[in-house]
Amino acid sequence: MSETATAKPALSIHLCAPRGFCAGVDRAIQIVELALEKYGSPVYVRHEIVHNKFVVDGLKAKGAVFVEELEEIPAEHTDRPVVFSAHGVPKAVPQDAQTRKMFYLDATCPLVSKVHKEAVIHFRRDREILLIGHAGHPEVIGTMGQLPEGTVTLIETEEDARAYTPKTGRTLAYITQTTLSVDDTAGIVAVLQERFPEIVAPHKEDICYATTNRQEAVKHVAPRVEAMIVVGAPNSSNSQRLREVAERAGCRTAVLIQRASDIDWQDFEGIRSLGLTAGASAPETLVEEIIDAFADRFDVTVETVRTAEETISFNLPRELRDMLSQAQAASG
Structure with a gap:
């Protein structure tokens, strides 16, 4: 067979930046990981810590146990830490935890x-x-x-x-x-x-910087490409919004997928350009997995399209700051 017959078609991947984890998600995952390190397993987490199956499964493997309600935690484990998810909880939940004499760590994003x-x-x-x-x-x-x-x-x-x-x-x-x-x-x-001209608005925009930045990057890339992939979970609001933004910006094929195994290759037949981004709860390893999957079928070149710099970070709960210091000292 000739070399020409086996050559892969060329594909230019336009990689949106910023993409993926935001500071609030990063903090929430760190809280669970450091709690496991400090207190051992199990550490209970009320609701998915962030909306991403890969992240949740990874934390389960380390000893995190996910529940929807505090009453699911066995009576003999009420002394174990319970973490509230990054999305925030109704005021009744920490009140219930206190009534049950539970030790809880609040991973609510500070912007929420x-x-x-x-x-x-x-x-x-x-x-x-x-x-x-x-x-x-x-x-x-x-x-x-x-x-x-x-x-x-x-x-x-x-x-x-x-x-x-x-x-x-x-x-x-x-x-x-x-x-x-x-x-x-x-x-x-x-x-x-x-x-209602007199309606009182937030002092500062409530939509978080990460949501805004990721949507702006997609608006910039989507009109330039034939197809767009958003890496994220179907129950992730910010990921769903990114797919909608890509469609509205004129990209003819815009899909939300959780990981490379979910790719429907018929959607990408004959394309020469692809936009790629990730929702705020999707880890970078899943983006890399998708690039590798395309590289198996195409001669891929990757161009990063950066529309903003992000330097924001959030403090951890006081109970875990010593663990972070130890971890940084060990890695340093």
Whole structure:
């Protein structure tokens, strides 16, 4: 067989940067790993620590046990650490942990905690609160659960914003989920501000820097490529938004996959250019796995397209800072 007959087709991969883990996800995973190191297994985690099966399975292998509710933790293990996920939890959950005399570590992303604090401040100032977000998402459940039931009204779409009727004569205020589409949220906010010019906005944008940066990178890359892959879980809000952003930016094929084994190769027949990014809870090893899978079938060149630098990091809970210092000293 001639050399030409066996040559792989050329493929240019445009690798979005920033992509993958954000500071909040990195911190949450570190909390579980350091808790296992300090306290041994099992360490219980309420809900998936982040929305990524690969990450969750890796932590399970190290001794983490995932539960949906605290009551699932055996009575004889109530002295074991329990970690609350990065998405945040309703106020009733730590209260329940205290009642059960459990030792808990809160891995809520500090940017989600910021939204919780905003909600409480609005409540104390006797404002009527709207939350822009997706029903059923753990972050939304956690944020609404900071205040008495019925205090916060969820707004999911521009239609919801147009149809909303204030319940009281009090000042309106809005907060948002941190992992939303920047453009969709801007549309909803525009409707609310047009209808209610006095509505109180967050002091600083609630959509987190990582969500914004990853969407901007996709907007930059998607129009240049024939197909786009977002590495992430189907229940990951920020990953789903990245796929939608790619579609809206004009990319004809935009798919969300968890790892290389999920690739439907028919979607990528005949392409010469591919965009690749990862949601904020997807580890870089899965991105590399997908590049390797394409390299088996194509003559691949990889170009990193960077649209922002990220230098943010968050402090760990006090109980684990000594473990981090020891780990850094050992690796140094």
